[in-house]
Structures are given as structure tokens and as C-alpha cells.
Amino acid sequence: MKKNRENSKLQFERAQKVIPGGVNSPARAFKAVGGNPLFIDKAVGSKIIDIDGNEYIDFVNSWGPHLFGHKPPFILEAIYKALEKGISFGAPVEGETKLAELIIELVPQVEMVRMVNSGTEATMSAIRLARGYTGKNKIIKFEGCYHGHADSFLVMAGSGALTNQAPTSPGITAGVLNDTLIARYNDLKSVETIVESNNDIACIIIEPIAGNMGVIKADDDFISGLRRICDENDILLIFDEVMTGFRVSPSGACGLYNIRPDLICFGKIIGGGLPVGAYAGKKEIMQHISPSGKIYQAGTLSGNPVAMASGIATLEFIKANLDLYEELERKGAFLENGFKQVLKKYDLNYFISRVGSMFCLFFIDTEVRNYDDAIKCDTELFSKYFWSMLDEGIYLPASQFESYFISLAHSNEDLENTIKAFEKTIKNFNVSIG
Ligand code: KE4
Numbered sequence: 077m078k079k080n081r082e083n084s085k086l087q088f089e090r091a092q093k094v095i096p097g098g099v100n101s102p103a104r105a106f107k108a109v110g111g112n113p114l115f116i117d118k119a120v121g122s123k124i125i126d127i128d129g130n131e132y133i134d135f136v137n138s139w140g141p142h143l144f145g146h147k148p149p150f151i152l153e154a155i156y157k158a159l160e161k162g163i164s165f166g167a168p169v170e171g172e173t174k175l176a177e178l179i180i181e182l183v184p185q186v187e188m189v190r191m192v193n194s195g196t197e198a199t200m201s202a203i204r205l206a207r208g209y210t211g212k213n214k215i216i217k218f219e220g221c222y223h224g225h226a227d228s229f230l231v232m233a234g235s236g237a238l239t240n241q242a243p244t245s246p247g248i249t250a251g252v253l254n255d256t257l258i259a260r261y262n263d264l265k266s267v268e269t270i271v272e273s274n275n276d277i278a279c280i281i282i283e284p285i286a287g288n289m290g291v292i293k294a295d296d297d298f299i300s301g302l303r304r305i306c307d308e309n310d311i312l313l314i315f316d317e318v319m320t321g322f323r324v325s326p327s328g329a330c331g332l333y334n335i336r337p338d339l340i341c342f343g344k345i346i347g348g349g350l351p352v353g354a355y356a357g358k359k360e361i362m363q364h365i366s367p368s369g370k371i372y373q374a375g376t377l378s379g380n381p382v383a384m385a386s387g388i389a390t391l392e393f394i395k396a397n398l399d400l401y402e403e404l405e406r407k408g409a410f411l412e413n414g415f416k417q418v419l420k421k422y423d424l425n426y427f428i429s430r431v432g433s434m435f436c437l438f439f440i441d442t443e444v445r446n447y448d449d450a451i452k453c454d455t456e457l458f459s460k461y462f463w464s465m466l467d468e469g470i471y472l473p474a475s476q477f478e479s480y481f482i483s484l485a486h487s488n489e490d491l492e493n494t495i496k497a498f499e500k501t502i503k504n505f506n507v508s509i510g
Pocket of ligand 1: 101104287317353
């Protein structure tokens with residue numbers, strides 16, 4: 077049923093006068109689906125409420141940070157307690173060490189951690205470290221993977237860059253483009269071909285489970301093949317786990333693949349919703365970062381005490397409740413099966429991809445294994461689906477090239493209502509496109 081979103085419309089018109097595109101991040105702009113983005117008033121648990129008072133079941137979850145849903149009491153309490161002591165000091169606090177120790181405890185592949193303020197800062201710093209450590213200049217990334225908005229990554233990038241039809245951004249110099257080599261996801265041969273003809277490669281950076289061209293899981297032998305290629309050619313393997321870190325297992329995708337990358341990038345969940353990123357890895361490599369080494373990286377608010385308190389509360393909860401991943405898997409499987417039953421009932425076979433609580437429905441009836449597959453999806457149909465679900469009270473990422481995030485706060489009733497909304501949407505489709 078159509079909802080009144082008048083105040084969001086007015087606020088969007090106002091915002092567009094003073095902020096480019098009216099948003100501070102393009103992924104929020106609804107550009108790919110048309111119409112105006114919702115302006116949010118508040119959120120709690122699995123629900124998000126817009127400024128017109130409409131309530132939705134939220135599968136964006138701030139693009140991944142809210143593993144427990146919105147405003148979990150134990151995180152709020154940690155933040156309030158930290159705030160009583162102050163907001164930011166620009167000096168070391170114990171919380172930075174504590175969060176680094178928790179990351180190291182939960183992710184065995186990590187020996188040392190540097191905190192930053194976003195996933196972009198984490199990945200940008202990780203490739204600088206790889207270049208400084210190896211003395212080599214080029215990086216390999218994969219079509220459709222998104223590692224944030226540092227120049228080196230805005231080449232065939234996913235997420236908002238792809239959604240807004242600019243996978244390779246203007247403003248990137250020829251020099252940077254020359255140093256970013258592009259391979260094909262789940263295609264080891266495409267990597268071998270590049271490596272055979274280039275001895276100046278510092279690192280390969282990958283989303284081991286891609287969440288920025290929809291959800292695509294890397295094949296086991298693809299990931300183990302990357303590890304082998306890196307070992308044989310003195311190339312560092314970097315896992316970008318900004319999205320998957322603490323999302324798909326307590327030790328992220330590293331834990332699922334049982335592979336040890338040389339560096340891992342974190343974000344989202346480790347801040348519990350506050351701005352935290354981190355890059356981490358073997359001590360032998362990390363100690364080359366200033367001031368213990370010469371490779372420079374800094375940040376006024378890196379390790380902010382309030383953000384650290386939020387991250388510590390998050391990881392301490394994970395550490396004490398490791399069975400939460402079984403619960404997330406159960407919720408994810410429930411939603412996936414519900415969607416599959418609806419598709420079967422209407423004789424449709426759109427491709428569903430899911431890893432734990434990361435979920436994506438592709439509007440294509442063949443398997444999606446890489447960027448070329450993903451961009452063949454029917455984005456027109458996605459837009460119709462998006463708006464129909466929104467009118468049914470389900471808030472999804474406004475792009476075919478994103479992941480939905482299920483949280484511990486999504487109840488069975490929420491998931492059942494989401495499946496019902498999906499059936500109503502498909503039924504209307506069949507009428508309109510039948
Ligand atoms: P941030 O700089 O946005 O904190 O992190 C960049 C980043 C790095 N690596 C991966 C795998 C990521 O998914 C991201 C950011 N994800 C997008 C959503 N797909 C953030 C949403 C946005 O850009 O507004």
C-alpha cells in the first residue's frame with residue numbers, strides 16, 4: 077500500500093541545494109531505482125522509521141555494521157559510559173589496545189592492528205603498506221569489487237560506483253589507472269595471465285565474499301589459487317573484510333576459507349555503527365607502518381575512545397556468544413527458503429545468493445559468478461521489486477549490486493512478513509509482466 081513520504085521528499089529537495097545529489101554517500105541516493113531516498117528519523121532492533129512515521133523492516137542495517145540490529149542496549153551503554161569521560165583526546169587510550177587485542181583473539185590470522193576511521197582508509201593504507209613493503213607499484217583488483225573510494229580502487233568498482241554507472245571514476249589519473257590491474261572474479265587464469273607478464277605487482281586485493289556486485293562467494297580453489305600465486309611471486313594477498321569481517325563467522329571469510337592472507341581490512345561491524353576501520357596482519361609486515369617503520373599513515377580521530385568503546389562492546393558480545401552465527405545462518409536459510417518457495421510457486425527462477433546473513437536476489441535466471449554475470453541482471457525489474465517491497469514495509473538496499481544484511485534482531489515474524497511481501501510483489505509482477 078502506497079505510503080506517504082512527503083517529508084522525505086521535501087527534505088531531499090532541501091538537501092540537494094547544499095549537498096551534491098542531496099546525500100553524503102551515493103549508495104543512499106535511490107538514483108538507480110528512481111524517486112527520493114527516505115530520510116530516517118530513528119531505528120530500533122530490526123525496524124527503521126522514516127520522518128513521515130513509516131516503519132520498515134530494515135535489511136540495509138547501515139550497510140552492514142548492525143549485526144545485532146539497531147540500538148542494542150549493551151552498545152548504547154558502552155557509548156554513554158565512554159562519553160562521560162570525554163569525546164576525543166588525540167592521545168592513546170586503553171580502548172585502542174583492547175579492541176586490537178579482541179580482533180587478534182577472534183581472528184587467528186592477525187598479529188597486529190592499526191585503527192583508522194573507515195573501510196576506505198583501511199584498504200587505502202593496506203595497499204600503501206603492500207607497496208612500501210614489497211617495493212613494487214601495481215595492484216590487482218577484481219571487476220565489481222568495491223574497496224572504498226581511494227583512487228586506486230575506483231577502477232571497475234562495484235557498489236555505488238557501479239549502481240551510478242561510473243565503475244571507473246573520472247578524476248583518476250593515468251598513472252593510478254596504470255598501476256591498477258583488473259582481473260575477473262572466480263577466474264584464476266585471468267590473474268595468472270596478468271602475473272605472468274608483470275613483475276611489479278605489490279598485492280592482490282579481494283573481497284573474499286563479494287558484497288558489492290550483489291553477493292558472490294569466491295570458489296574455494298580460486299581463493300587458494302590466489303594464495304599460491306602470491307606465495308610464488310612475492311605478492312601480498314589482502315582480504316578486504318570490511319563487510320564480511322565478523323559478519324560471516326567470528327574470523328570472517330578467513331575462517332570460512334581457512335586461508336591466511338598477509339593483510340586484512342576491517343570496518344562496519346568493528347565500530348558497532350560508529351566510524352571505525354582497521355587494517356591488520358602479520359607483525360613482520362605491519363611493523364613497517366610509522367612510527368615503528370617508515371610507511372606513513374595517520375588520523376586525527378583514529379582510535380577515537382567512544383568508537384573504540386562501541387567496537388569493544390560489539391566484539392566482547394561476539395566472543396561470549398559465538399553461537400550467534402548459527403542463529404544468523406538459521407535466519408538466512410529461513411528467508412532464502414521462503415523466497416525460493418515463492419519463486420517456485422510462480423514458476424520463476426531468479427538466482428538467489430547467500431552466505432550466512434548476507435543475501436541477494438539477482439533478477440536473472442542463471443548463476444551469477446562474476447561482474448559480467450551481475451550486470452546482465454534486469455535492473456528495471458529490480459526497481460519495481462524495490463518499490464513494491466518498500467510499499468509493503470520492507471527496506472532493501474536501493475541497488476541490484478548490494479547485499480541485504482540480516483541481523484540477530486530480525487524475528488521469525490519479520491522474516492515471514494518479508495516473504496509475504498515478496499509473494500505479493502511477485503504476484504503483482506506476474507499480473508503486470510505475465
Ligand atoms: P567505507 O569507506 O564506506 O567505510 O568502506 C568502504 C568499503 C570497503 N570495502 C568493502 C568490501 C565495502 O563494502 C565498503 C563499503 N561498502 C558500501 C556498501 N556496499 C558502503 C555504503 C556506502 O558507500 O555508502
